[in-house]
Amino acid sequence: MADEGSLIIYFSLTGNTKSAAEKLQKKTGAAIYQLQPEKPYPTDYNGIVAAGEKEKDNQIHPKLGGNLPDFNQYSKIYVGYPTWWSQPPMIIHSLFEQGNFTGKEVVAFSTSASTPLADTVDVIQKLAKENGATFVVE
Numbered sequence: 001m002a003d004e005g006s007l008i009i010y011f012s013l014t015g016n017t018k019s020a021a022e023k024l025q026k027k028t029g030a031a032i033y034q035l036q037p038e039k040p041y042p043t044d045y046n047g048i049v050a051a052g053e054k055e056k057d058n059q060i061h062p063k064l065g066g067n068l069p070d071f072n073q074y075s076k077i078y079v080g081y082p083t084w085w086s087q088p089p090m091i092i093h094s095l096f097e098q099g100n101f102t103g104k105e106v107v108a109f110s111t112s113a114s115t116p117l118a119d120t121v122d123v124i125q126k127l128a129k130e131n132g133a134t135f136v137v138e
Helices: 016-028 045-057 090-098 118-130
Strands: 006-010 031-034 076-082 105-111
Touching: 006 016, 016 031, 016 076, 016 105, 045 090, 076 090, 090 118, 105 118
Parallel strands: 006 031, 006 076, 076 105
Antiparallel strands: none
C-alpha cells in the first residue's frame, strides 16, 4: 500500500533504526530521509554513549546537518530513532525545532535492545503537540 503523502525521517548510528525505517518504507512507499547531526557523533560505542549522555544531561539539541525535506507535501511523518535512556536522542528535539510539523500526523517508531516504544511516547507526544502536530498510534 503506497503512501505518497508520508515521509519517514529517522536517526540511526548503528544501522538498526535505518533497517527498521527501510522496512517501513517498503511497506508504505513513503519518502525516506536520514537525519544527520551537523557535527558527527563519535564512531565508538563509549564515545556515542558519552556524547548522548552529555546532550541529555545538559538538554543540548544538536544542530542538524543538511536541509530537511519540504514538509508541505506530506500529511504524515514517521519519526524513527534509537531509544537512549528511555527517551529519544536529543537530535529528535532538534528535528521538531527545525521542521514545520504544523497540521501533520506524527507516528513514532524506535529501536532498542530492552526499552519499549511506550517509554518514549510521552516525549514524542509533547514535541508533536508543541509543534502543531497530532501524535498518532498505528
